[in-house]
Amino acid sequence: MDEDAARKRYYDFIRARAQGVIATVSLDGNPEAALVDIAVKPDLSIVFETTNQTRKFANLLVHPSIALVVGWGGSETLQYDGTAELLSNHARHEAVAHYLSVFPDKASHPTWPGNHYFLVRPLWIRFSDYDTPRRIEEHSFAADNAAAVPRSWWQKLIGATPGRQHN
Numbered sequence: 001m002d003e004d005a006a007r008k009r010y011y012d013f014i015r016a017r018a019q020g021v022i023a024t025v026s027l028d029g030n031p032e033a034a035l036v037d038i039a040v041k042p043d044l045s046i047v048f049e050t051t052n053q054t055r056k057f058a059n060l061l062v063h064p065s066i067a068l069v070v071g072w073g074g075s076e077t078l079q080y081d082g083t084a085e086l087l088s089n090h091a092r093h094e095a096v097a098h099y100l101s102v103f104p105d106k107a108s109h110p111t112w113p114g115n116h117y118f119l120v121r122p123l124w125i126r127f128s129d130y131d132t133p134r135r136i137e138e139h140s141f142a143a144d145n146a147a148a149v150p151r152s153w154w155q156k157l158i159g160a161t162p163g164r165q166h167n
Helices: 003-017 055-062 089-102 153-158
Strands: 019-025 031-037 046-051 065-070 076-086 115-129 135-141 148-150
Touching: 003 019, 003 065, 003 076, 003 115, 003 135, 019 055, 031 046, 031 055, 046 055, 046 089, 055 076, 089 115
Parallel strands: none
Antiparallel strands: 019 031, 019 065, 046 115, 065 076, 076 115, 115 135, 135 148
16 A cells, blocks of 8 residues: 555544544653544644643643554554644644534633643554454654655564565
């Protein structure tokens, strides 16, 4: 699967689910997870909201690394590692507009005291389909999200070429 087709597939997959479980690292180094509503953009960045009263908010201010899982019903799931950025000014305005286009029922949320929006940019995505034949696709992204580079941990084990799908 070429990069553009993979991006479209991942975008469609995330958009159709609109929720994910995010994992952050606590201030004392422990993992913490939470279910959040997510609004994916075509470049695969993800917008989510949280208040400054949550554990994830405090965690992300210190450790911006985030892991996300989307899709837990059925045979397909997507794992996503990225870096979260607390948004302000124009970037916040754009993110809120996108978020509300996905969740129009949350129109009052931007004015809630202590409510904040984060933008997560992907560093790594793994899409797994556990139906037969089993299919796993992995992509690493440049820090600037410019290009996806197919990779697989098992490719090193079996000497396969990057970008090839394995069952």
